[in-house]
Amino acid sequence: MSGHPATNETGALSRDTYRALEDVVGPEFISDHPVILDGYSFYFLSELITALGAGGEKKFIPRPAAVVLPGSVDEVQQIVRVCNRRGLAFHAFSTGIVCEGGPGRIQIDLRRLGRVIEIDEKNKIAVIEPYVTNARLFHATIKKGLRAHVHAAGANASPLASATSVGGEGPDNPSCGYSSRNVLGVEWVLPTGEILRLGALGSGAGWFCGDGPGPSLRGLMRGVFGAFGGLGVFTKVAVKLYPWHGPAVFKGSGLPPTYGGELPESLRACFAAFPTSDQMYDAVSAIWEEGIAHTFNRMPRSFLCYTSSDSNQEAWELWQSGLLERDFTNGIALLLAGHSKGELDYKERVLHDVLARTGGKRAETLEADPRYALTLLRTSILSDGVFRGVSRPSGGILEGYYLNESVDVSRLSHDASYAHTKTFTDRGICIDNGETNWGTFSDIAYLSEQIPHFDPRDEKSVQGMLELLATSYQKQFETRSGAGLFANIGAIMNDAFGPMLSNVHVWKKRIKKALDPRTACDPTGYSYPEA
Amino acid sequence: MALEDYEADMTRCSRCSDCKFAPASQLDENRAEICPSIGRYGFHSYSAGGRFVAALSFVSKRVEHSPELLEVLYACQLCGACDVACKKDRELEPLEMMLEFRARCVKDGKTLAALDRLIESLRRSDNMVLRPREERGRWADGLGVKSLATERAQVAYHAGCRLSFDETQWGIARGAIEVMQQAGVDVGIAGADELCCGGRAYEMGYQDALDEYAERNRKVFEAAGVKTLVTSCAHCFHAFEVLYRKIGKELDLEVVHVADYVNQLAADGKIALTREVPLRVTYHDPCHLGRLGEPWIPWEGEEKKVLQQLVLRDPPKTFRRGTHGVYRPPRELLARIPGVELVEMKRKEAYAWCCGSGGGVREAFPELAAWTAGERIDEAAETEADALATACPWCARGLEQSAKAKQKDLPVYDVIELVRRAL
Ligand code: SF4
Numbered sequence A: 001m002s003g004h005p006a007t008n009e010t011g012a013l014s015r016d017t018y019r020a021l022e023d024v025v026g027p028e029f030i031s032d033h034p035v036i037l038d039g040y041s042f043y044f045l046s047e048l049i050t051a052l053g054a055g056g057e058k059k060f061i062p063r064p065a066a067v068v069l070p071g072s073v074d075e076v077q078q079i080v081r082v083c084n085r086r087g088l089a090f091h092a093f094s095t096g097i098v099c100e101g102g103p104g105r106i107q108i109d110l111r112r113l114g115r116v117i118e119i120d121e122k123n124k125i126a127v128i129e130p131y132v133t134n135a136r137l138f139h140a141t142i143k144k145g146l147r148a149h150v151h152a153a154g155a156n157a158s159p160l161a162s163a164t165s166v167g168g169e170g171p172d173n174p175s176c177g178y179s180s181r182n183v184l185g186v187e188w189v190l191p192t193g194e195i196l197r198l199g200a201l202g203s204g205a206g207w208f209c210g211d212g213p214g215p216s217l218r219g220l221m222r223g224v225f226g227a228f229g230g231l232g233v234f235t236k237v238a239v240k241l242y243p244w245h246g247p248a249v250f251k252g253s254g255l256p257p258t259y260g261g262e263l264p265e266s267l268r269a270c271f272a273a274f275p276t277s278d279q280m281y282d283a284v285s286a287i288w289e290e291g292i293a294h295t296f297n298r299m300p301r302s303f304l305c306y307t308s309s310d311s312n313q314e315a316w317e318l319w320q321s322g323l324l325e326r327d328f329t330n331g332i333a334l335l336l337a338g339h340s341k342g343e344l345d346y347k348e349r350v351l352h353d354v355l356a357r358t359g360g361k362r363a364e365t366l367e368a369d370p371r372y373a374l375t376l377l378r379t380s381i382l383s384d385g386v387f388r389g390v391s392r393p394s395g396g397i398l399e400g401y402y403l404n405e406s407v408d409v410s411r412l413s414h415d416a417s418y419a420h421t422k423t424f425t426d427r428g429i430c431i432d433n434g435e436t437n438w439g440t441f442s443d444i445a446y447l448s449e450q451i452p453h454f455d456p457r458d459e460k461s462v463q464g465m466l467e468l469l470a471t472s473y474q475k476q477f478e479t480r481s482g483a484g485l486f487a488n489i490g491a492i493m494n495d496a497f498g499p500m501l502s503n504v505h506v507w508k509k510r511i512k513k514a515l516d517p518r519t520a521c522d523p524t525g526y527s528y529p530e531a
Numbered sequence B: 001m002a003l004e005d006y007e008a009d010m011t012r013c014s015r016c017s018d019c020k021f022a023p024a025s026q027l028d029e030n031r032a033e034i035c036p037s038i039g040r041y042g043f044h045s046y047s048a049g050g051r052f053v054a055a056l057s058f059v060s061k062r063v064e065h066s067p068e069l070l071e072v073l074y075a076c077q078l079c080g081a082c083d084v085a086c087k088k089d090r091e092l093e094p095l096e097m098m099l100e101f102r103a104r105c106v107k108d109g110k111t112l113a114a115l116d117r118l119i120e121s122l123r124r125s126d127n128m129v130l131r132p133r134e135e136r137g138r139w140a141d142g143l144g145v146k147s148l149a150t151e152r153a154q155v156a157y158h159a160g161c162r163l164s165f166d167e168t169q170w171g172i173a174r175g176a177i178e179v180m181q182q183a184g185v186d187v188g189i190a191g192a193d194e195l196c197c198g199g200r201a202y203e204m205g206y207q208d209a210l211d212e213y214a215e216r217n218r219k220v221f222e223a224a225g226v227k228t229l230v231t232s233c234a235h236c237f238h239a240f241e242v243l244y245r246k247i248g249k250e251l252d253l254e255v256v257h258v259a260d261y262v263n264q265l266a267a268d269g270k271i272a273l274t275r276e277v278p279l280r281v282t283y284h285d286p287c288h289l290g291r292l293g294e295p296w297i298p299w300e301g302e303e304k305k306v307l308q309q310l311v312l313r314d315p316p317k318t319f320r321r322g323t324h325g326v327y328r329p330p331r332e333l334l335a336r337i338p339g340v341e342l343v344e345m346k347r348k349e350a351y352a353w354c355c356g357s358g359g360g361v362r363e364a365f366p367e368l369a370a371w372t373a374g375e376r377i378d379e380a381a382e383t384e385a386d387a388l389a390t391a392c393p394w395c396a397r398g399l400e401q402s403a404k405a406k407q408k409d410l411p412v413y414d415v416i417e418l419v420r421r422a423l
């Protein structure tokens, strides 16, 4: 410790601590002015972050003490060391969809680390920095006939953040696996300031394998959900690349808001619907087993309605037309990919066979209208336009029921989870979307989410959503239908739900203590250390 | 609308960062970013999403007026790239909110000295470039063009403040008149009596100026019986065509940018572009002609909800999303010039990168203006074009200065200058 208090009683940085950080990044790239800091204190559901232990007031989580924009891993390391020396906590983010703020904390904004460092075509590896987005990585890799997994948080979310720190599911899970499966190596500034390189990289053998030769700590680093920035700062990641069947340049034609274009010949968009959700789940299992899906969405009709329309008004008119209810209830949407027409024909025949066995029907009206195919292509391959479905309708969504389990567990909770959500829509808390379970599958499980839309502007809606979240999780545990998303996220939830989750909280506390003996890295999103 | 009227938008910003990048199906690995402000300064507050947060913080009384707040608000060209990117998938109004935030600052007497000087010049001499009024009409000396002060004309050509006073750019305005004269257009100019459009002042937060100049300009054009108003300046075009309608002072005439007008003259066979101009040209869309040049769509109503929380507007609102900006005519005009080969930059049309000069940035944050122009010059150079063409004197001036500063051999032309060479 420096001997000087790093912050005063209001959480403001002392001048010499500010100078120590300024010496690292330069005067242009540090600020402690409230106007700048509030940019790091707002989240559309800050009430949730507050409830997860960050504190704060209406719509704002507490301001950090300062924000810094490092321009290199060396600067990140020095910032972390200053924090350790002066007893400050830090927290880093990439593109910053969620921010956690925190009084007295140093927010590390990784915006200046935005290079695609390498696309290794031969070994199918991309090495990137934190501020590279899904979209940029996609365009960089397709030039070489490859693509990386794209998580569903939007085209401008960070694949590094997803690979190292946060969830990471997306409609392309069936062909790419989810983010945890795609990490081949990281450069990791530990909470102490040491740099750890995982996988083959740790023994100087390049980025090709996340499990060595060299240290293999992938489970510890992120496990299933990630540490949400609670275990240090990731400054580089290598991710796996997969074959891309489409053209080297992927560009929509025309002008906003809707870009035209065509489905590449190597991809086919298929929409199908089922008389009952049970039949739909039978088909999900069969499609999973057959391995034909390049991307897969169990898609609530509301999601297709919002993403395929240019405005809420248009969505409302489409909704009222009854088309989607008639043709896309218990619906699934998938892209098939093939290197040849023969391969695509084969996969389509398999799909037909699955539908015949399960009582499903192709949604021909949707397949005849190219806007649905293009919507599916963009949202599934590139996470482009997902905010039409996420934030345009009412401003925000929140995962209620969230299951990463077998298809059968999802099947069993399907009606109950909808019925539970319906009690909230009936109270006017969230949009009445009809069926709402979104789902996809990866090599580990079937993911199913209830994603009700609420209005961050409406206090009743916000408070109702927090209640929905808490009661959904309770119900999930009572009915043994998996653990809600946030049950594993954040120090408070960790303590509350850990005992029901194989005591994961105990392990996380140990990991936190071992990697971060001074609790220099903000524990709010992950876990407090072992006492 | 007042700043507080955008509070719902402030709380519904999803921090998705779409306002910082071109849409995923339009961008490339490089040159993906569209916002000069955050590009230069880095902190989230220097983006549209960040300014929503700053606004929420301000209306919630968490932050007050301060030099830092002014910098966050004014170190932004109001180029609108964020606005169309956000609205591609949402129904928020980041640009309108930023305009109102500036207006609030002016109303509260919190202003930037550099911009106050411009407004004084405007009050004193009816121009935004700190020059004496008497010098205004000199650019047209010897052209023999009608004076709208004394004669009637079907078409008025409005040079705008920049072209009127920058001798090095007079060729653009003179060229426009010569082309129209050659086509037999009944054109006149207000000359020394020409007035500022008021648009740049409006964007700087001095909203009253727009009311005043809309009124005074209307009188000038009405008195001369003008049916069509042609201008070379994208800012003036935007003010006459978009902002006057926005404030309910729509001019009773057709407003056309000169590139569009001359393109039509060529299409109608009124001018013949016959001389070879062997150039590989890349075209820079001026923000105020391109995405912001989309006509104003009046709407008055309120929010309503269906399905409990699905947000609609009553009556339905059509959002301006950059769909109907003036993108095609300047390109068509370039394509008509024999020998010109058009090569596009990565960021074009609705997602074109700003030249750096708008929103008061050229005057208040010259370093940001230069950096922004420098990025565009680098992008233009990547196309391996011989020249950069544009359709606004503000863009041309900033880009030309940047090319010189960077010692790039990339001449910058107004499209009309190339047309003249082809006549
Ligand atoms: S302003 Fe719009 S695009 Fe930007 S972060 Fe907010 S919602 Fe996203």
Ligand code: SF4
Binding pocket: B034, B035, B036, B037, B038, B046, B047, B048, B075, B076, B077, B078, B079, B080, B081, B082, B083, B354
């Ligand atoms: S108007 Fe232009 S400079 Fe200002 S925030 Fe939007 S994109 Fe950035």
